[in-house]
Amino acid sequence: MANKVEEIVEKLAEKVAHPLGIIIYDVEFKKEGSEYFLRVYIDREESAVSIDDCEAVSRPLSDLLDEEDPIQQAYYLEVSSPGLERKLKKQRDFDRFIGENVNVSFYGSYEGNKNIIGKLGKRNDSSTQLELEDGNIIEIPNEKISSVRLTIDF
Numbered sequence: 001m002a003n004k005v006e007e008i009v010e011k012l013a014e015k016v017a018h019p020l021g022i023i024i025y026d027v028e029f030k031k032e033g034s035e036y037f038l039r040v041y042i043d044r045e046e047s048a049v050s051i052d053d054c055e056a057v058s059r060p061l062s063d064l065l066d067e068e069d070p071i072q073q074a075y076y077l078e079v080s081s082p083g084l085e086r087k088l089k090k091q092r093d094f095d096r097f098i099g100e101n102v103n104v105s106f107y108g109s110y111e112g113n114k115n116i117i118g119k120l121g122k123r124n125d126s127s128t129q130l131e132l133e134d135g136n137i138i139e140i141p142n143e144k145i146s147s148v149r150l151t152i153d154f
Contacts (some may be wrong), residue, residue: 012070026089065077087148097120100120101118104145128145
């Protein structure tokens with residue numbers, strides 16, 4: 001059920017965000033305890049997301065959701081940035097962040113590692129390239145990867 005709701009909400013959110021130059025990065029609809037949360041993560045290509053951006057999407061999206069009524073349960077709507085150490089989910093995310101440092105986590109382990117940090121290379125349907133600190137490039141089968149997150153060096 002959540003995936004269908006997320007698809008519908010993403011389309012509605014894009015109607016609100018696109019004219020503002022804002023990208024819908026991700027949508028999550030989750031039950032936490034006894035409450036439901038609809039989280040819409042927004043982003044911009046050229047600049048950081050501001051509180052004003054969140055508000056500019058939240059208010060009209062809330063009205064549109066009330067009008068369209070795609071969710072039967074009561075829920076809390078949250079609109080926010082995906083954060084600096086965001087999870088990469090869609091191919092467009094992987095394409096956008098090629099060359100950036102990422103932390104790749106695995107289902108179980110991969111070649112004895114639970115995580116590998118490196119620079120993101122190309123990703124296709126079957127594998128993801130990662131350039132390690134020593135300059136070696138490895139190809140990781142996508143079915144072994146549980147998540148890929150940007151990492152920020154401070």
